Amino acid sequence: MSKKPSLPKGTRDFGPEQMFKRNFIIETIKKVFEKYGFMPLETPAMENLSVLTGKYGDEGDQLLFRILNSGDFLSKTQPADFEEGTKSLVPKISEKGLKYDLTVPFARYVVMNRNDITFPFKRYQIQPVWRADKPQKGRYREFFQCDADIVGTDSLVCEAELLAMVQEVYKCFAFDAYSISISNRKILEGIAEVCGAKEEFSRFCVILDKLDKIGKEKVFDELALLGLNKQSLHRLDQILALSGNNVEKLDALLSLLNESEIGQKGIAETRETLDNLSLLGFLTDKVLVDFTLARGLSYYTGMIYEVKPTTIKMGTITAGGRYDNLTGVFGLEGISGVGISFGIDRIYDTLEELNLFPQAKARYSKLLIVSFDDAAQKHSLNLLSKLRAAGISAELYPEPAKLKKQLGYADKKGIPYVLLVGSEEMKNLQYTLKYMETGNQDSFSIEDVIKHLLEETN
Template identity: 50%
Template sequence: MKPSIPKGTRDFSPIEVAKRNYIFNTIRKHFERFGFQPIETPTFENSETLMGKYGEEGDRLIFKILNSGNYFFNKKKIELPASIEELQLNSAETISTEQLVELNQFTNKISEKALRYDLTVPFARYVVQHQNEIEFPFKRYQIQPVWRADRPQKGRFREFYQCDADVVGSTSLWQEVDLVQLYDAVFSDLGLKGVTIKINNRKILSGIAEVIGASDKLIDFTVALDKLDKIGEEGVKKEMLEKGISDEAILKVQPLFNFTGTITEKIEKLSQLLASSVEGMKGVEELQFICENVVTIGLQESFLDLDVTLARGLNYYTGAIFEVAAPAGVSMGSIGGGGRYDDLTGIFGLKNMSGVGISFGLDRICLVVEELGLFPETVTSTSKAIFLNMGVEEAKFSMHTIAKLRQQGIKVEMYPDAVKMGKQFQYADKRAIPFAIIVGGEEMKNNSYNIKNLASGEQQNVTFETLAEMLK
């Protein structure tokens, strides 16, 4: 049988893992500098923890885990409901609502656990479960894989990592200011200059829908507005009309179609547009506080932009909304996003626990850093040098040296077999190891080492101290 892996999953080569770890380590370093503490949650949760938290579409994408053991041989005698015994599961059109309910009930009987869909709901469960042990506000970060039973396609996988940082237990807008700084710190450290951190506020969008008389069509309105850069002004107006938004309402939001200027000028325009909306003006005040303080403190390499068309996560975000765009000239979707949520833990019974969080899109960030050639040459999984194996005594001498070099944090190894030197050099070349160390009888006698630069071919005889310095 030819070996393979499930669709939507990936193998990573040593160099790919090294590059991903470089991104991970950079993000983790700044998470901790900003006071976030690491937690980890189980790969799988009880199904009831996850189901019903992501909407009907999200529930369909949750991987269920079949109960283990001799489940079908115990006294429960679970049987498939009669109404769906002959159901063609590959033809979704044939499933009635009644059959779907019965199928879900049957699934619940044979599957009590599921792979986590994201890190947010498990985090909410963690906070509620450990609320008496946590000091609030609680700042946590989490870097772990998640799974979604999605249809695999380019850039979309069934198994992927999420890198999240959240603060719960505080309504202070200084948290949003801090998270913008965190984004800037990470991307600047990675060498990504010109990243745009877009910000909006759910209250702004609600306020706009209110003043144009379309509060009942908030989602339709914002989904259409969010497509402005893709389908243009006329396309957005057409979609709004199709969704039942009146010509009069569309005329009122005309200023949003050419919403340019500095952040201060944009806030002034919003203040005029939303003057009659209490909710909208609250959003303006929040945006003004965040933006003014970010500008005052300053950013290293990133830009902050107020984008009134930004409408991600409206089912759960209640305040600020963030999205990060790659530098100009790089064709890539968002490389990060997040926002403020007022009642995340409410789904598990802990009310009025406001929070705000952001995430980093690891896979897309890797692609951008790769495209711009920003991975340092030192990002590699290979050894700095390989000691050639010239025989038993030489190998013993070399291993003593290798131990001392490793104690100094230098990655070195020895070829395990005393074969022809040509084969050992060939191995080093294929592994992209930059230096070869040759130790023979003369070197052992003089306690010295021949180090060969495998790129230039240059070779010199050195002491241990010089060898260690060169390899560092």
Template identity: 50%
Template sequence: MKPSLAKGTRDFSAQEVSRRKYIINTLQKNFELFGFQALETPSFENLSTLTGKYGEEGDRLIFKILNSGDFTSKVNTEDWEAKNAKKLTSQISDKALRYDLTVPFARYVALNHGQLNFPFKRFQIQPVWRADRPQKGRFREFYQCDADVVGSTSLWQEVEFVQLYAKSFKDLGLEAEIHMNNRKILSGLAEYAGISDQLIDFTVALDKLDKIGKDGVVKEMTEKGISEEAIEKLDFLFHQSENAIENLEALKEKFNEIEIGKQGVEELEFVISTVYNLGIPTENLVFNITLARGLDYYTGAIFEVKAKGVEMGSIGGGGRYDNLTEMFGVKNIPGIGISFGLDRIYLVLEELNLFPENAISKIDYLFANYGDAEALEANKLIAQLRNKGISAELYPENAKLKKQFTYAERKAIPQIVFLGKDEIESQTITLKNLDSGEQKTISWTEFLS
């Protein structure tokens, strides 16, 4: 059988793994600097834990796991013959791969809230799975790097997350725009247009503006039954100025008698003005009134990050989800979190040639193999190098030197160490630099120092 990869998955070479580690280590360092602690949860959850948390579209993208053994034995015959997928799913599957890291985190908080110290700040770097259509920058298996705080309604948390985004992308050498909105503003807009009962349809369509354009959004709203009059009232959404504060001031007038909308504007105004005062460049922070993020659980601030200078989807996103743990029977635990899209960040850094040289792990020395006796002495030196944190390896076979040279070149090992009988007797090594061609003989003591 010809080997193949499952669609939407990838193998990673040594270079790719090293570069991914560079991103992860940069993010982890910043998570810890901001006071977040590490957490890991299982790769799969009970299906009931995940269902209903991501909206109708999200539910369709959850990878279900078939029950063990003869999973068809307890299936209702009528449902089987009718090919009723919705009813059959609950009968043949009760587990699913996690869709994101936020819902499993909320489940963790709900299970352990009695023992946690609030506000509880955690970061999590693990893979997630979505049964999405694979395309550039979108995979079925990918890593998320999340940071969340639960147990605080303070808007200073929103300010801190903007700072965390800004510092992390600066450390990666990446120019990024942090787009912000507030779910309460979207609720206010729906009330302003008289379509509060169609809030989800409205926000899901609006969130696609950058993908399908104004005409596409209007068409989708119309297909969802949103009236022409409502769409006309919302036309100003497609004609925003570049000044965030100006746009918020304009909204205040429209929300004169809409309390939830006014609250959303005030919250966002505080965050944006505070972040400006803290020195985040204004061109890197965007009030995006059409930003909705189609997940049902956001209740306040919404974030989305886009890389400058490259065509790519969002490389980060998140928001406030004050009522998420209520779904697990635990009330009054507000939360807010953001996510970094590791795979897309990788693609952006690669496309813009922003990976530093030290993002690739290299072996420092290859010891040539002259036979078992010489190899034994070589291994003694190799062990001492490794104890000093210096990477080295012995070519495993007593092969022709040309073959050993080729091996070193292909692995980008910069230096070859020759330790033959003469060198062993004089306790020296001959060192050849493959880049410059320079060769010298030095004592073991000098080499190890």
């Protein structure tokens, strides 16, 4: 019983200091989401395994956390099941799992509530998800996703709004050292088409996606093995070599893809998205058209984009794209949408590394009342009631402990002011207000203390 307790591998506690910073990120993103008309949704931690399995590929299925049926979970099993091993046993002893992402539960919600939802439906969702991944630096078994999607419309206004939200959120963090790479799955399809790889599109994407990792030469070797001839590889080389600003690149690509209808459509969509973004009052030069961008997830069908810091090594901090068939797996066809996902953990690390969190310590209380005996404690309760009635977060050190101990408490908790209440102070109704950072102190009535603190807040 008295063994030292521990946390499950890959999970974390968030204490007050981390919560302060995480809430700063989450509240900021929430405000932007709501400013753009997105509404919150929360779904349960547990989903039926019939909802989860088969949606994330074989690898994903293996990373699902499964919940043992309650009660006599062996009741549906037979001795033979154990001999056959885990795969045959699992469905008989486990019917539920922890959610693996926010997208599949969202799709389930849309299908279950399709008669009550007003489309286009703009929802955001900020919740933890769970994956039985091997824990390592920056990869956790419980982590938060922060998604917003617009479903039920294919208007390209939505694409631009998401790119605008990226810029609004990062502006709130005073973080500017990032770039947004965008492309369009239809452009990729066009490239595959003119390279003669139309039939092998998904393998073509997988290979192209490795450009960053293995370099152009090896990618071209693999594409040759896939069946691309020299002429095709030459054409691809031309496309990858396109340079200039976004307009110039898109213009040049238009002529290289002039045989591909879908490619042309992708280019037109990208142009319109950038135009819309500009009309929304945002800079398009934060956005870089990048024809090598493939994004792993095969369900994207239109715009795809990724945001990365430019001055530190951090990987993708925000990403998303358009998909044509969110709810098809649940039998509801034709629900198109476009989404965004902010990576809260990486944003946290980015702001930390660049020292962009608000400088204040986690200040939950503005003032601590320090008292030295029981009479002063009683007197202080009345002061406390006045401070709080004025809307000031304040607390009383609950025991008449030594001054050093009480000041140490204020210091460690990041409380900026202390109010000293001793017998002299009680007699004169003038209390010593001490500013912790400088050690400066002066005497005030409680009314003046309140006035001072309220002025300082404004």
